[in-house]
Amino acid sequence: MAAGEYNSMRVQAELLQRELSLERREIERNPQVEAVELAQRYQSRGIDHDLAREFADSLISRPDVALEFHAREELGVIPGELGSPVSAAVSSFVAFSIGASLPLVPWFSRRALAAKVASIVLALVAAVAVGVAIARLTEGNMARSVGRQLVFTAVPAALTYAIGSLVGVGITWRGS
Numbered sequence: 001m002a003a004g005e006y007n008s009m010r011v012q013a014e015l016l017q018r019e020l021s022l023e024r025r026e027i028e029r030n031p032q033v034e035a036v037e038l039a040q041r042y043q044s045r046g047i048d049h050d051l052a053r054e055f056a057d058s059l060i061s062r063p064d065v066a067l068e069f070h071a072r073e074e075l076g077v078i079p080g081e082l083g084s085p086v087s088a089a090v091s092s093f094v095a096f097s098i099g100a101s102l103p104l105v106p107w108f109s110r111r112a113l114a115a116k117v118a119s120i121v122l123a124l125v126a127a128v129a130v131g132v133a134i135a136r137l138t139e140g141n142m143a144r145s146v147g148r149q150l151v152f153t154a155v156p157a158a159l160t161y162a163i164g165s166l167v168g169v170g171i172t173w174r175g176s
């Protein structure tokens with residue numbers, strides 16, 4: 001998961017850097033065309049034509065500032081804040097390691113049936129806790145956040161269990 005997250009963030013950053021390079025080149029080669037483009041964007045948002053044009057012209061006179069505004073308006077990114085692939089990989093590794101190990105804890109001390117039930121309950125409690133945390137951090141709808149986490153925990157787990165059962169993967173546990 002961490003390697004996938006790193007690769008995903010790295011590719012995304014490279015694509016955005018390419019887009020920024022293209023935009024920088026256009027600002028250098030065709031500043032007036034880019035100024036008109038910016039002015040039109042602001043006009044589409046309700047800014048007066050003359051004011052939008054004046055603002056765009058003042059931006060174009062400062063290429064670095066113009067690039068930042070183009071990046072925000074056209075690409076939806078802030079050039080200096082594209083994210084770190086290493087941070088994303090580390091975060092992903094830690095989160096998935098903790099999340100994946102929680103349902104395993106009961107298997108170290110319980111019989112098979114009790115461990116299955118405890119694993120399911122522990123995973124669902126963790127999903128609810130994550131959903132609550134996300135809702136609080138984002139000030140989002142608590143029920144929607146918790147429901148999404150439960151679905152994204154239960155459905156993949158059930159599918160994995162079903163596929164394992166179909167191909168004959170099972171657990172042989174002493175005393176079950």
